[in-house]
Amino acid sequence: MSLERSRVSMQIVKACETSFWFDSWSSLGCIIEKLGERGYIDLGIPKTATVGEVMAMQRRRHHRTGLLNQIEEEITKQRMCNIAGERDIALWKGEKDSYRNKFVTSETWRQIRNAKPEMEGYKGVWFSHSTPKYSFITCSAVTCYVEAIKQLACEILDLTAEGLRLPPHTFSKLIRAVDSDSVLRLNHYPSSNQFLSGAKVSDMSVSLPRVGFGEHTDPQILTVLRSNRVGGLQVAFPDGRWVSVSPDPSTFCVNVGDLLQVMTNGRFLSVRHRAVTTGHASRLSMAYFAGPSVHAKIGPIPGIITAAEQPRLYRTFTWADYKKFAYSLSLGDNRLDIFRSCVDEHDELGF
Numbered sequence: 510m511s512l513e514r515s516r517v518s519m520q521i522v523k524a525c526e527t528s529f530w531f532d533s534w535s536s537l538g539c540i541i542e543k544l545g546e547r548g549y550i551d552l553g554i555p556k557t558a559t560v561g562e563v564m565a566m567q568r569r570r571h572h573r574t575g576l577l578n579q580i581e582e583e584i585t586k587q588r589m590c591n592i593a594g595e596r597d598i599a600l601w602k603g604e605k606d607s608y609r610n611k612f613v614t615s616e617t618w619r620q621i622r623n624a625k626p627e628m629e630g631y632k633g634v635w636f637s638h639s640t641p642k643y644s645f646i647t648c649s650a651v652t653c654y655v656e657a658i659k660q661l662a663c664e665i666l667d668l669t670a671e672g673l674r675l676p677p678h679t680f681s682k683l684i685r686a687v688d689s690d691s692v693l694r695l696n697h698y699p700s701s702n703q704f705l706s707g708a709k710v711s712d713m714s715v716s717l718p719r720v721g722f723g724e725h726t727d728p729q730i731l732t733v734l735r736s737n738r739v740g741g742l743q744v745a746f747p748d749g750r751w752v753s754v755s756p757d758p759s760t761f762c763v764n765v766g767d768l769l770q771v772m773t774n775g776r777f778l779s780v781r782h783r784a785v786t787t788g789h790a791s792r793l794s795m796a797y798f799a800g801p802s803v804h805a806k807i808g809p810i811p812g813i814i815t816a817a818e819q820p821r822l823y824r825t826f827t828w829a830d831y832k833k834f835a836y837s838l839s840l841g842d843n844r845l846d847i848f849r850s851c852v853d854e855h856d857e858l859g860f
């Protein structure tokens with residue numbers, strides 16, 4: 510309330526609508542804010558009095574405190590001015606503390622707004638002449654989703670570390686690093702109908718499965734994937750068969766990535782998978798790829814390789830090296846082979 514009070518001043522005409530205590534009708538501002546509730550007794554003016562009633566009834570009194578006398582002075586001044594009109598006029602605080610009878614939103618906004626540091630990327634969300642509410646909502650939803658899914662990925666990785674008898678945050682600390690290179694990808698696979706709009710219904714190829722996302726392994730540490738109710742994800746079995754993963758929007762599909770295969774020295778395998786489109790509904794999937802910092806050194810964790818029994822399978826490299834190499838190949842190429850270790854290295858990983 511006091512925020513609005515400080516923005517409005519009343520110019521007294523008939524004075525029968527303006528509150529003596531709660532409106533700002535003199536240069537002293539709002540009287541209740543000056544005197545507090547004690548003022549009702551000190552001035553002998555009831556809480557509900559209008560300025561008009563005070564002017565009509567109140568006789569000039571003398572008080573011991575200066576402020577009370579100043580208020581009496583304002584009442585006398587008000588009695589003496591005589592503005593023609595029917596109603597009291599609300600005056601709005603404008604630039605440089607001046608009051609006028611026009612309300613200007615932008616001026617009021619400037620006065621009440623607490624300036625905050627600009628949010629990174631805000632230009633992509635707010636445009637100068639419109640409020641793109643859906644992009645703003647999407648931005649907030651994605652930010653919250655990424656935070657939650659990252660937490661889930663870290664918990665899975667902590668359980669993985671525990672299962673391998675490794676120190677608790679061996680893997681998750683790579684994801685939690687401030688400069689971790691994690692990504693959220695949204696995939697949309699149009700239905701066969703949408704995909705082949707214009708094709709004749711008699712065209713038999715409409716019902717054949719089509720590859721929407723070619724076979725590959727995910728390069729990062731761990732992937733947490735969710736989809737709508739439309740299937741399409743398939744996983745390669747060692748014998749070469751493709752096995753479909755049944756779609757369920759209430760579950761997550763977790764893939765081991767290439768880096769986790771390296772760090773576990775091949776105990777966890779990054780599985781080959783692909784997405785196909787068949788039916789008449791379109792598939793949507795959201796994949797969170799939990800990755801380390803580009804500078805992170807990746808190699809088999811020392812606690813996993815116990816010398817003779819577990820020969821070291823991979824050499825140490827940085828995530829930046831791996832990405833650069835991966836992007837130079839085709840999606841389905843095997844990228845890990847080149848990082849296989851030929852000699853029995855003992856790199857210092859700092860784990």
Ligand SMILES: O=C(O)CCC(=O)C(=O)O
Nearest residue numbers: 694696722742784794796
């Ligand atoms: O849509 C899918 O289920 C697969 C997506 C995928 O493998 C990927 O984005 O890497």
Ligand SMILES: [Fe+2]
Nearest residue numbers: 725726727782
């Ligand atoms: Fe994938």
